[in-house]
Amino acid sequence: MRQRFGLFAILAALLFGAPAAQSQSTQVSAALLEDAVLVTSSFTGAKVTVFGSVRAGNVGRTDIVVAVRGPDRPAWIAKRKRTAGLWIGKDQISFAAAPTFFGVASARPLEQIAPADTLSLYGLRPRGQLDVAKASADAPYAEELIDAFVAQRQAEKLYVDDPNGVKLLKGGLFRADIQMPDRTPPGLYTAKVMVFRNGRPAQSTLTTLVVSKVGAERALFEFARDHAVLHGLAGVLLALVAGVGAAGLVRRFAPA
Amino acid sequence: MQVYLPIAEMAVSPWLMATLGLVVGCLSGIFGVGGGFLMTPLLMLMGIPAPVAVAAGANLAAASSMSSVMGQFERRGVDLRMGLVISLGGVIGVGLGSILFSWLKSQGAAEATVRIAYTILLGSLGSSLVWESVRAMVRMRSGTAPALARRTTQDLAHRLPFKMRFPRSKLVISVIPPLAIGVGVGVLSAIMGVGGGFILIPALVYLLHMPPNLVVGTSTLQVLITASTTTFIQAAANGSLDLVLSALLIVGGVVGAQVGVIIGRKLKGEQLRALLGALVLLVALRLAADLVFVPANLFELSSPGGGL
Numbered sequence: 236m237r238q239r240f241g242l243f244a245i246l247a248a249l250l251f252g253a254p255a256a257q258s259q260s261t262q263v264s265a266a267l268l269e270d271a272v273l274v275t276s277s278f279t280g281a282k283v284t285v286f287g288s289v290r291a292g293n294v295g296r297t298d299i300v301v302a303v304r305g306p307d308r309p310a311w312i313a314k315r316k317r318t319a320g321l322w323i324g325k326d327q328i329s330f331a332a333a334p335t336f337f338g339v340a341s342a343r344p345l346e347q348i349a350p351a352d353t354l355s356l357y358g359l360r361p362r363g364q365l366d367v368a369k370a371s372a373d374a375p376y377a378e379e380l381i382d383a384f385v386a387q388r389q390a391e392k393l394y395v396d397d398p399n400g401v402k403l404l405k406g407g408l409f410r411a412d413i414q415m416p417d418r419t420p421p422g423l424y425t426a427k428v429m430v431f432r433n434g435r436p437a438q439s440t441l442t443t444l445v446v447s448k449v450g451a452e453r454a455l456f457e458f459a460r461d462h463a464v465l466h467g468l469a470g471v472l473l474a475l476v477a478g479v480g481a482a483g484l485v486r487r488f489a490p491a
Numbered sequence: 492m493q494v495y496l497p498i499a500e501m502a503v504s505p506w507l508m509a510t511l512g513l514v515v516g517c518l519s520g521i522f523g524v525g526g527g528f529l530m531t532p533l534l535m536l537m538g539i540p541a542p543v544a545v546a547a548g549a550n551l552a553a554a555s556s557m558s559s560v561m562g563q564f565e566r567r568g569v570d571l572r573m574g575l576v577i578s579l580g581g582v583i584g585v586g587l588g589s590i591l592f593s594w595l596k597s598q599g600a601a602e603a604t605v606r607i608a609y610t611i612l613l614g615s616l617g618s619s620l621v622w623e624s625v626r627a628m629v630r631m632r633s634g635t636a637p638a639l640a641r642r643t644t645q646d647l648a649h650r651l652p653f654k655m656r657f658p659r660s661k662l663v664i665s666v667i668p669p670l671a672i673g674v675g676v677g678v679l680s681a682i683m684g685v686g687g688g689f690i691l692i693p694a695l696v697y698l699l700h701m702p703p704n705l706v707v708g709t710s711t712l713q714v715l716i717t718a719s720t721t722t723f724i725q726a727a728a729n730g731s732l733d734l735v736l737s738a739l740l741i742v743g744g745v746v747g748a749q750v751g752v753i754i755g756r757k758l759k760g761e762q763l764r765a766l767l768g769a770l771v772l773l774v775a776l777r778l779a780a781d782l783v784f785v786p787a788n789l790f791e792l793s794s795p796g797g798g799l
Binding site for chain 2: 274275276277278279280309310311312313314315318320321322323324325380383384387388391417418420421448451452453455456459460463464466467468469470471473474475477478479480481482483485486
């Protein structure tokens with residue numbers, strides 16, 4: 236790839252002179268509007284906004300693609316199958332790691348920006364980001380289940396592809412918005428901004444954002460993790476006290 | 492309005508959850524069942540990860556049964572000794588069931604066999620309950636005295652050794668049948684993932700010949716003990732208990748249970764059994780539908796939150 240770029244640069248320099256040097260030095264800088272997302276008890280999802288500017292030559296077309304990727308977690312998918320007329324048993328594959336959130340924003344459909352293999356190579360397609368566990372990679376139904384996994388997560392808005400998510404403003408400025416649903420887990424997220432020139436990747440930059448639980452949500456989560464036994468007892472106690480309380484209230488106000 | 496659940500890692504509507512708790516709690520108050528067979532699939536339908544749904548269902552069952560057992564104790568509707576013996580069997584049964592479950596899983600087809608057998612068992616149990624109680628109601632209306640078959644038969648419970656006195660039920664029977672019933676319900680609940688209260692009630696009526704006014708209360712006590720244990724184990728071993736979700740469900744559940752107890756008092760024994768039979772049939776139909784019809788969700792996958 237680098238070799239081809241080099242060749243292209245030399246050819247371009249020979250043909251166009253000065254403008255070529257300008258187009259070669261495509262520059263992009265970007266920043267997150269907020270680099271921390273706080274999960275409180277009223278959390279129903281968040282919008283990640285990336286601002287940036289891109290400086291590129293005016294030869295050809297410049298495209299900006301922004302991809303936000305959540306922390307990886309192991310996952311599995313199973314397909315139920317019919318045996319002798321009954322729905323028993325299932326085919327299942329596991330993923331050693333799969334992004335919990337994968338959102339891509341662009342100003343026009345991705346397939347118009349670059350060829351499919353380029354998109355996949357530069358990590359802009361969720362399918363290429365799935366790490367299928369060794370044991371299930373050779374299964375005859377693996378392909379079908381991987382496709383279904385991506386489709387399911389797309390339906391749940393965990394994997395999104397928004398061809399109107401990037402707004403190009405004046406003077407090479409741009410703004411990208413990516414919506415994350417409430418189910419996106421806490422952790423470290425990366426936001427990648429890629430600049431395409433005439434369908435070729437020209438420049439990219441990476442920033443990170445943190446999604447973390449705060450306040451009561453965090454306290455409960457840490458209590459459950461660090462004191463599992465006490466947490467279990469608290470659950471049982473909650474049930475017993477609520478039960479006794481309700482019975483007491485009813486007896487007091489509506490004696491049978 | 493939405494409330495975020497810290498362990499399930501998703502947002503839910505608190506009103507919807509409290510209403511669900513109310514409906515399931517009401518069933519629990521009427522029949523003395525836990526309602527896990529209804530709660531767990533409903534929660535999973537809303538996208539809550541399976542382990543979290545199981546723990547929340549158990550916690551709700553514990554609260555609802557606590558709420559209704561208080562009223563039952565007051566009305567002297569609980570045979571404490573019988574409830575404890577059955578619960579002891581239940582704990583043993585859950586242990587055996589977990590071992591059996593992992594063995595069945597390794598056998599592949601065996602799990603499906605159990606599933607089919609269970610569906611048939613529930614189907615025949617439900618229809619015979621409905622049939623028997625409808626016949627009793629018809630006989631009652633026509634004025635013929637119901638045949639008193641109770642306790643006249645020389646049944647197993649009286650012949651086996653280790654006799655025990657159950658003063659509240661006015662029974663002197665061997666401890667083996669109640670223990671065995673507990674073990675059976677425990678094994679089933681470990682394999683099928685449901686509490687099994689709806690199997691316990693017919694067993695108390697037809698196998699142990701308990702007085703009808705003690706059946707619901709005693710079953711509720713057993714549900715209370717089993718559900719509390721399940722809640723604790725799920726929280727301690729898997730960390731899958733979500734206290735925010737539990738609190739939302741329980742608020743509705745304890746109120747529903749009280750309403751259920753009031754409804755239950757107004758029902759006659761036969762009516763209660765007919766309704767219970769209908770409920771068991773419903774569960775059987777749901778299990779059968781799962782086996783026969785093309786599933787709505789052909790694919791199931793682990794969720795990004797708490798689920799695996």
